[in-house]
Amino acid sequence: MTKQFYSQLAETLAGIESQKLTKVERHLTSAQRGMISISSNDGGRQVLNMCANNYLGLADNPRIVDAARDYLEERGYGMASVRFICGTMDIHRELEEKLANFLGQEDAILYTSCFDANGGLFEPLLDDKDAIISDSLNHASIIDGIRLCKAKRYVYANSDMNQLAEKLREAKANGARNIMVATDGVFSMDGYLAKLPEIVALAREHGALVMVDDSHATGFMGPKGKGTPAHFGVEVDIVTGTFGKALGGAVGGYVAARKPIVDLLRQRSRPYLFSNSLPPLVVGAALAALDLVAEGDHLRRKLFDNARYWRAGIEKLGFDVLPGEHPIIPVMLGDAALSQRMAADLFERGVYVIGFFYPVVAMGKARIRTQMSAVHVQADLDFALDAFAAAREAVS
The missing domain is CATH 3.90.1150.10 (Aspartate Aminotransferase, domain 1)
Structure with a gap:
């Protein structure tokens, strides 16, 4: 065998x-x-x-490199723990609060990657009484995260607003208690922006939540680089993203949302609960990256x-x-x-x-x-x- x-x-x-x-x-x-x-x-x-x-171009920016070096020397190399045991430093919360404020959300929670953020997002929030409607070209991490959730799954053709409306009606007709629309902010193989104004309008019409993975937008799309929701002037319920692209190019991800969402993720999100905390040097560098983005x-x-x-x-x-x-x-x-x-x-x-x-x-x-x-x-x-x-x- x-x-x-x-x-x-x-x-x-x-x-x-x-x-x-x-x-x-x-x-x-x-x-x-x-x-x-x-x-x-x-x-x-x-x-x-x-x-x-x-x-x-921040991956080798001297301010980010210096910040990482300073935090490495002051706070050590790694946390050797998950957050709820002894893996939370004051700088973890500082970064979460700074990030939430930057993105216009109430709170944020850090993960070791955006793949983990998306992988741990849906299962704690939704169950078999609920529904998720996903764009067909969403990132693999969204697809995998949805697979881990017991919610009923629907898929609409990339940026097809007629199909999205149809799936929203179908989910409601099938008795979904809560509905979440999940989309990339930018579809990374094509460079296309999601039609967020139409998505948000349809979601609100049907009482649905909107989740956006903004990994390929945060830092440079929209006013002050605040991402695709800011680019279009709309509000969404959940934003996920990464520090591995425009925000310094290292590792780490996050979910930014209303506080009750973040609070429940801290209690139930498996990648958060069972992965080591972000190393201090990454957190310090990410804090510096947000300052550079604000000035950028x-x-x-x-x-x-x-x-x-x-x-x-x-x-x-x-x-x-x-x-x-x-x-x-x-x-x-x-x-x-x-x-x-x-x-x-x-x-x-x-x-x-x-x-x-x-x-x-x-x-x-x-x-x-x-x-x-x-x-x-x-x-x-x-x-x-x-x-x-x-x-x-x-x-x-």
């Missing part, structure tokens, strides 16, 4: 390799920034980084200037680019193997991007997802445009 199991794994891996779809992990030897150093095993050189979630209008301007410049340039070259305003700008190629060949060719030319294909995106919708950062300069983007043009000729 054991031999059969490992033979099955080998066969599956060989199949992935034969289709040229193996995901390759390249080893960085520098800090995460606009230009990154690659290990000698991967060529030992510098490449232009166009695939990180480092939207504001110039970074946001640079980020969106770069996004507009890149979008115009790549479209002028004749590439198929999904429309949008977000700094995620997918270059659509269709064929999975082509996306891998082109990403590999671009890497050899000094541009680090990743090709995405099924099952991460729909079959036949393979793409190279380019991502802008405030640390890119125009010369970087011109270099990348030239590389994309050359790579297309080389691999087509």
Whole structure:
């Protein structure tokens, strides 16, 4: 039986390799920034980084690094405990309160990742008398979190407001006590923003709650970077997010919501109750990141200037680019193997991007997802445009 199991794994891996779809992990030897150093095993050189979630360029910001170092020296390396035993420092609550205030919510609760935040959100709040209505392109963490919950599950096609209205009516007709609509604020493979004004209006019409995962928006979308709800000028009931993207690029996630929601999560949310507390250096760095975000209008301007410049340039070259305003700008190629060949060719030319294909995106919708950062300069983007043009000729 054991031999059969490992033979099955080998066969599956060989199949992935034969289709040229193996995901390759390249080893960085520098800090995460606009230009990154690659290990000698991967060529030992510098490449232009166009695939990180480092939207504001804070991953190696000196103030964040200094804050992490200070808290490391003052508070130690790790907590060696979950929060309710002896794993809560004053700075954990300071960060939660600061985050809640920033997002316009009553309270917040920290997790080791946003995956854990979404994984631990739904089960404590909803049961088999309730319903969750989820966008079809929601992040895997939302999907997994919903699977762990006993609430009745409904799915609507991505941003299809007619289907959402239909599912809301269906959930009510089936006797749902409470209904929650769950959506990404930004759908990360496409760079599309959720239609939050319509979602909130429909939810309120049917007495439903709205949950938004704003991981790809907090820090740079909306006034002062307060996210997609602020961008659209709407209020939602629950916001989840991460410190692993614009807010410093490390680890950690959160749920921000009304106090009764957060209070119940502290009592019942399994990833919170059974995972070590965030290390002090991460908490200190996140506090510094929130200060930088509050001061970061110039970074946001640079980020969106770069996004507009890149979008115009790549479209002028004749590439198929999904429309949008977000700094995620997918270059659509269709064929999975082509996306891998082109990403590999671009890497050899000094541009680090990743090709995405099924099952991460729909079959036949393979793409190279380019991502802008405030640390890119125009010369970087011109270099990348030239590389994309050359790579297309080389691999087509």
